Amino acid sequence: MKIRIKNLLIPVLLVAIVLIIPRFVTSSYWLNLINLSISFSIACLGLNIVLGYTGQLSLAQAAFWGVGAYTSAILTTHLGLPVWAGMFAAFFVAALCGVLLGIPTLKLSGHYLAMATIGFGIILQLILVNEIWLTNGSDGITKIPSPRIGSFELKDPGTFFYVAAISLILLTWGAIHLKDSRVGRAFMAIRENEMAAGTTGVDTTYYKIMAFALSAGYAGIGGWLFAHSCSHYISPDTFSFEQSVMMLVMTVLGGSGSIIGAIVGATLLTMLPEVLRFLKDSYMMFYAAGIVAIMIFMPSGIAGLVKNLPVSLRLRTWWNADSMAARQVAASMHPLKDAGTDARSFKIEDCAGSGEVLLTVRGLAKHFGGLKAVDGVDMVVRRGEIQALIGPNGSGKTTILNMLSGLYVPTAGEISLGGAAITGKKSHIITSLGMARTFQNIRLFGELTVLENVLIGRHCHSQAGLFTSILHLPSQKAEEAGIRAKALTILEFVGLKGKEFAQANSLPYGQQRLLELARALASDPQLLLLDEPAAGLNAAETEVLVDLLFQICTRGITILLVEHDMNLVMNVSDHITVLNFGRKIAEGSAEEIEKNQEVIDAYLGTEVGNA
C-alpha cells in the first residue's frame, strides 16, 4: 500500500506542476523562456546519455539539435507535412546523423573524439549556410507552423508549454528507465571500463553508436520543440559550436550522469542571463563568473551537491526503503528457477573423466614490434580440469590470456574453443561463446553497485534492446527479474550476499576479487580464465579461493589460471604449462613440474620457504 502511494506521488506532483505553471506565469516572454529551457533540457538529457552514461565526450549536441530543428522545419514548410510527423522525422534523422558520426569516430576517445565531433558541427553549419535550395541559407527558415490537435493550433506559448512539458516528462521517464536496464548498464560499463565491458560480453562499438544515436535523437526532439515554438524562425547561427559548448556546460554543471541534473543545469543557464539583465552591460561577466563559481564549489555539479544534503539523503533513504527491499524480495522469490532451466549454468555434472579437449591453441604468437612476447605456443585445456599457466614476469602469460579473450589479435596461430575457431574474434563474441575472464589488476565497474556488476555479466544471456528498455515493457521486466535472480544466486555462491547494493569500489580488496569472479561466472562460461586470482590475498583468503575454484570446477566449468602463488598452483592444478620468454618450456602434472630442473632454474627457485 505504502509503495503504491509512493508510486503515485511523482506523477501526481508532475501533473500539478504542469497545470500550475501556465496559471502563474502569464507573460509570454517567460513562457517562451520556459519552453526554450525545456528544449535545452531535452538536448542535455541526450548529451547526458553519451557523456554521463557512456563516458564519451561529444561537442556536436547543438548540431544534432539543429538537424532536428531543420528537418522538421523543412518538412513542415516545404512539404506541408503535419508538425507531429516532423517530430518523428526530427528524432530519426538526428539519430541517423548520430549513427553516421558514430561509425567513423567512435574508435577515437577522449579529446580526439571531441575534436571529431567539433568537425561534424562545423560541417553541419556550413551545409546549413550554403545549401540554400534546402535550408534557405543564412536567411533561415521563417513561418514555421505550430502543432495542431484537430483544428486547434497550439500557437501561444502557454498552450505550447503543455507539448514541451509532456515531451520532457516522457523523455525523462525514458532516460530513467534506461539507466536501470540492460542497455543502460552496457553504456555505464563502457564508461567505467571499456576493456572489461568487452570481455563481459558488451559489444562496445555497437553500444557506443547506439548511445550516440539516442543522444542525437533526444537532441532532435529538443530541436523540434525549438523550431515550432518561440519565434517560429530558425537560422544557422543558432546551431553553432558555442551552443554545443553551452550544452556541455549545462550538462556538466547539473552533474554529469544525473538526469535531473541535466534538466536543472539547462534551466538554470537559460534563465540566469535573463535574471541578470538588470546588470545591463556587465551581465555576461557576472553570468560567466557565476558558472566558474559553481564549477569550483560544486565539482560534481549541482546534482552532486544536492545528493550530499542531509535532507536529500533522508528523502532518498525513505524513497528507497521499500522499493529496494521489495526488489530484493521479488528477486529472491524464485531463486534457481531460471538458473535451473539454463543448460550450461551451474549444472552439476561430472566432466572429470571425459578428457574432451575444450580449448586448443596452436602456434600462438604475439609480437610487439621487435619484442616477441609470445612466440609459438601450443597448448590444450581439457574440459573439467583446472589448468595453470606459470612462468616468470614478462614470459607472456597475460599476453596469452589477452589473445584468448580477444583483447589482442594474435600475430600468428590458431585458437579454438569447443571446436569453434575464435582466433582474432572480438572479446564480446568470445564471451558469448563461453569464455569469461578476470584481470590481474581488478577491472570492476567501480562506480556501479555490486549487483549491477554481476547483471552486466549476464549481458550476453539477455536480449532487451533499446526500445524495450526505454519503454520498460513487460518482456523487459520479466527478463530483468530473471537475471536479477540469477545474479543474486551467483553473489551468494561467491559469498557476497548482503553486499548487493554496495558500490563496487567500496569493497575491500579481497571482495573485489570475488566480485570480479562473480561477474565472470554470470556469463555461464565453459572456460574461465583467471589472471592471478590470489594476488594480494592472504593465506586464509587463498584457502577460501581454493574451495571456490574446486566448487566452480565441479559445476562443470573448466579453469585456466595464471598465478604466482605456488602453494595454490601446485595444489589445485590438474595440469601445468610453464612459459619462459614467450615459449613453452615444460608441461605436466604438479609433481612433474616441481621436479623439472629447467622450471626450477627459470621460475621456482630453490629456497624451501616458498614452494
Place this chain on the structure above:
Amino acid sequence: MLKVEGIETWYGAIQALKGISLDVKQGEIVALLGANGAGKSTTIMTITGMMKPAKGRIEFLGRDITGMEAEDIAKAGIACVPEGRRIFQGLTVMDNLMLGATSRKRVSKEEIQKDLDHVFGIFPQLEEFKGRLGWQLSGGQLQMLAIGRGLMANSKILLLDEPSLGLAPVVVQEVFRVIKEINKAGTTILLVEQNARMALLIANRGFVLETGRVMLADTATNLLTNEEMKAHYLGSHAHIKEARQRRRSERGRL
C-alpha cells in the same frame, strides 16, 4: 628510531586504524603483517604523511613528525617504496632513480654517483636497462627499480609496501635477498607483506594487524612458531592439501 603511538586514521566515515602502536629500532627489519583491510598500507601512508592521523603520535629520531606534510617527512629521512611500485611510466630508469634523490638537501655529484653505483651493484639489471622507459619493464624489474628509487633517497629508514606482490617465486626470493642485503648495509627497514612466512624469515620482529589494531607483536622466530599465526597467516597449507585430496578421491571414484 621510529615510534608510532596509538594512531587512528579515518577514510571519511570509516575508521581504518583504531590505535596502532609500534616501534622500529635502528638496524632492524620489522615486518608488518595482516589480512587485506587490516590497515597495513594505511599505517604506512600515515607514517609517510600521505594521510593524517586523527589521534596519536609519530616520532622519528626523537622528533615529532605527526601531521607533517609528506615531502617534509621524506626530507626528514623516511623513504617509501609504495605498493604497486608506482614507477613513473614515461620516464627512463635513470630518471626514475634520480627522482628518488629529490628530497635530499644539497648533495654533490660524487655522492649521487656513489649511491647510483651502490644501487647498480645490488641490481645489475637496472644499469643494463637505464635508458629504458618505465612501462617497458617487466613486473620484477619494476619492483627492483622501485626499491632502487627508494634507496636513492639515502634515507635512514626504508618503508616497503608489499614488495613481493605479483612476482614470480624466483623473483620474490631475489627481492627478499636484496632487502636483507640493504639492511646489512645499514638501512633500517619496515616491511609490509602478505607473504608472512618469507617476511618473517628475514625480519627481526613482527607486528600483526587485524581490523586496525595490533593483535600480535613478537620476535620473528616466535611468530613463525605461533599456532595462531600458523593457522591464519602462514598458511600451513593443510586446508588446501586436504581439499586437493578430497577432490582427487572424488575423481578417483568416478
